[in-house]
Amino acid sequence: MxxxxxxxxxxxxxxxxxxxxxxxxxxxxxxxxxxxxLMSGIDVYWQNLSDDYTLAAIGLTLLVAVITVPVNLVFGVFLAWLVTRFDFPGRRLLQTLIDIPFAVSPVVAGLVYLLLYGRNGWLGGWLDAHDIQIMFAWPGIVLVTLFVTCPFVARELIPLMQAQGSREEEAAVTLGASGWTIFRRVTLPNIRHALLYGVILTNARAVGEFGAVSVVAGAIRGETNTLPLQVEQLYQDYNTVGAFTSASLLALLALLTLAAKAALEWRAARRETAT
Amino acid sequence: MSIRISQIEKTYGYQGRGRTRALEPIDLDIHDGELIGLLGPSGSGKTTLLRIVAGLEQADSGSIHFGDRDVTRVHVRDRRIGFVFQHYALFRHMSVFDNVAFGLTAMPRSQRPSSGEIRSRVMQLLEMVRLQDFAERFPAQLSGGQQQRVSLARALALKPDVLLLDEPFGALDAKVRQELRRWLRHLHEELHFTSLFVTHDQEEALELSDRVVVMSNGRIEQIATPDTLYRQPANRFVFEFLGDVNRIEGDIEKEVLTCGNARVAVPGIENGRQELLLRPHEVCLDEQPSTRAHLPVSVTAVVPVGAEVRLELEADWLGEPWLATISHADFERLAITRGKRLFAQPSRLHRFDTSRPQTLAPLSAS
Missing domain, CATH: 1.20.5 (Single alpha-helices involved in coiled-coils or other helix-helix interfaces)
Structure with missing residues (x-):
């Protein structure tokens, strides 16, 4: 041939x-x-890194990731379970809806949240009256990041769970197992690789999201700047070294993420050949 | 534990669009310790019925009793059933041991046996299915037949009242299937659980079951022992489903059926157009026509399988070829080769187009 x-x-x-x-x-x-x-040496790098605003940005970025990842993990598993294990009217519609954050530009997502929760927004008056600030504060950033990253876990799990079918779970229930036992001992071990992969992707996106966050953050230095926003602002200030220092942190996170993903794939492949 | 199924009914799909009737109201009584086969083509509702008995699916109406206990509204996990799936459904990430132990280890802590008790119970079960040396293996490392045995051991671990099997041997090759069937029969005689299994393989149903339930289109066509089922099929569907069928259609006048240049005497039959059926083993062959039958055929295929020889017969007067099974002795006596012209002699004819099935046995062998 x-x-x-x-x-x-x-x-x-x-x-x-x-x-x-x-x-x-x-x-x-x-x-x-x-x-x-590292253009101006390691000392300048450290200096830039320990800048108060940069440290605040790092802290905020981590906070966003720490909230977003678990919430979307639970949400994604729940959604995938619902869509693959039950048949109900509107199931296909739900599957399409999951993809909205992928289909819509993040900036648009940010604007929609602004429209909803902003001072002049639909819920803005009520929130204002109760002295709850969502826009231009960390809750807003978390909300849009949740929106943007919510399909990752579900999208990883749905095809896998569809392919695996529900036979093993049915077998478990005929053996008297409770719902939680089934999830913990049958469902979860079967999906854990895809789940971890979904988490890694969610984390990467949560840390790196720019568009949606920039709309709702309001760019208050040291308060609502996440790392990507910080990079942009430093660059606008002609602080190239500072911008790249923050950027290098993001790049480092990305590399770690990729390394974790590669390690997972390698382990999965080794498991396949072992059995 | 006896099972009483009464007026169980099931329709799939939502209101309006795409609704299909899976089960007409079904009644079925299964005695304690019986082994019952649900036989039918795909789409006949047999698997749906089994899953409803298991509690994996809900019937729209009707009730199910295990002994005196009404389990219609009882959740699967509390029904005390063992279920064996067609494709085994073993937990792929657990060892054989953990698979069999699952039901015991999943019990609430207060009822759970000690780990030592679990260990001895599981090993005893693995011994029963002759897999004690495979306890540490994973399902993917076992053959299909071994996996199905693990699945059986797992289902029996909780000493269920009722064992339900969904096409248990469907995915296995013929030889392993034979072996497992015999083994299941043996196990059933030994442990005496009540069991219900689904199959589309008539041979399997006839060989394993105390009684066979033949289903089609969500209805029960007949419930009978294998023997009765084969000899006295209740209707044409059962007759055709239980084996190969040959057809002859023609006009009857004065108890003689004529079809082209073929004719056969059928005593006791009224005049008119009739269709008669017969099994391959009810076709005898001879070199000469008899006074009662003149059915010229030519042999178009010869397949010697096992104890008998299968022949395919063709003729102008036949719409579709007949199948005949004859003994090796006859095969040699008549020196049959492909293309040989012979005369068929039906030893029995069946008619199902009247309200009452009829078996007509008019002909002596010569």
């Missing part, structure tokens, strides 16, 4: 092109981030 690119020369050419492009478009920018951040 002859495949396209079977000739050694063509093959070498194709592989070479792929490597060059990867280096050019993916690796080089990554290297550039760290190079720029």
């Amino acid at each position: 002859i495949r396209i690119g079977d000739a050694p020369r063509v093959r070498r050419l194709l592989i070479g092109a792929a490597l060059v492009l990867t280096a050019l478009f993916l690796l080089l920018p990554l290297v550039a981030i760290f190079a720029q951040a």
